[in-house]
Amino acid sequence: xxxxxxxxxxxxxxxxxxxxxxxxxxxxxxxxxxxxxxxxxxxxxxxxxxxxxxxxxxxxxxxxxxxxx
Amino acid sequence: xxxxxxxxxxxxxxxxxxxxxxxxxxxxxxxxxxxxxxxxxxxxxxxxxxxxxxxxxxxxxxxxxxxxxxxxxxxxxxxxxxxxxxxxxxxxxxxxxxxxxxxxxxxxxxxxxxxxxxxxxxxxxxxxxxxxxxxxxxxxxxxxxxxxxxxxxxxxxxxxxxxxxxxxxxxxxxxxxxxxxxxxxxxxxxxxxxxxxxxxxxxxxxxxxxxxxxxxxxxxxxxxxxxxxx
Numbered sequence: 001x002x003x004x005x006x007x008x009x010x011x012x013x014x015x016x017x018x019x020x021x022x023x024x025x026x027x028x029x030x031x032x033x034x035x036x037x038x039x040x041x042x043x044x045x046x047x048x049x050x051x052x053x054x055x056x057x058x059x060x061x062x063x064x065x066x067x068x069x
Numbered sequence: 070x071x072x073x074x075x076x077x078x079x080x081x082x083x084x085x086x087x088x089x090x091x092x093x094x095x096x097x098x099x100x101x102x103x104x105x106x107x108x109x110x111x112x113x114x115x116x117x118x119x120x121x122x123x124x125x126x127x128x129x130x131x132x133x134x135x136x137x138x139x140x141x142x143x144x145x146x147x148x149x150x151x152x153x154x155x156x157x158x159x160x161x162x163x164x165x166x167x168x169x170x171x172x173x174x175x176x177x178x179x180x181x182x183x184x185x186x187x188x189x190x191x192x193x194x195x196x197x198x199x200x201x202x203x204x205x206x207x208x209x210x211x212x213x214x215x216x217x218x219x220x221x222x223x224x225x226x227x228x229x230x231x232x233x234x235x236x237x238x239x240x241x242x243x244x245x246x247x248x249x250x251x252x253x254x255x256x257x258x259x260x261x262x263x264x265x266x267x268x269x270x271x272x273x274x275x276x277x278x279x280x281x282x283x284x285x286x287x288x289x290x291x292x293x294x295x296x297x298x299x
Binding site: 013016017018019055056059060062063 | 078079113117120121123124125126128
């Protein structure tokens with residue numbers, strides 16, 4: 001599957017730039033598998049909460065705050 | 070075409086870390102086709118640099134530029150483009166080694182009030198063909214003395230690991246080369262092709278030696294066409 005390969009490649013890029021590959025995941029879920037979708041959505045939400053905000057965005061906000069001051 | 074691979078991101082980042090204005094310069098010809106240095110790759114690399122440096126709180130300006138060919142003056146002669154080149158602290162060229170050298174040479178020739186720093190973002194690999202989607206294989210070493218007419222259109226200089234003129238050698242097994250089971254034995258292919266063409270006689274005479282003088286062994290080569298010069 002090309003999409004899975006592309007996601008793998010993008011995960012590599014995210015690691016290289018320090019954002020972290022764990023923020024992106026590829027799941028294969030059939031249309032009939034609603035519980036599985038909910039399970040993965042919960043898993044990703046928990047993961048995002050644990051990882052915290054994107055470090056790049058924090059830096060941007062810090063910079064713009066500094067500029068305003 | 071000339072193929073290339075992007076250098077590891079860490080290596081690129083390290084080489085540009087001391088500069089505030091970075092220009093990522095792509096090339097729309099060979100390296101765009103092999104998806105190493107075209108428009109999309111310029112965008113990806115520039116975004117990566119912005120994010121990676123931004124992540125560390127390092128404020129850098131990363132601009133994106135693309136020319137049709139970095140190995141030709143005429144595609145870089147736009148005054149507005151040259152002005153932007155001049156404004157950058159460093160040019161990160163993602164062309165092949167020819168493009169990196171030529172653009173560096175050209176910029177420093179036409180921009181006389183400031184030295185222009187150009188560094189490579191790719192490792193140039195070989196002259197090859199697009200065999201399948203996402204697959205390129207080496208096909209020519211540019212030896213300057215082509216033997217393809219004798220070998221059924223298969224180059225033993227490039228595709229035989231030993232560049233044998235009289236093959237195959239003892240390392241050929243089931244049509245594969247001893248260096249790697251994924252590598253076809255060039256001489257096996259040559260014999261098969263000539264057999265199919267009914268021209269096996271072509272390789273009967275023993276080739277005593279090859280004239281390597283037109284190759285790189287004679288130093289960097291020049292090609293001059295007097296009739297094209299102004």
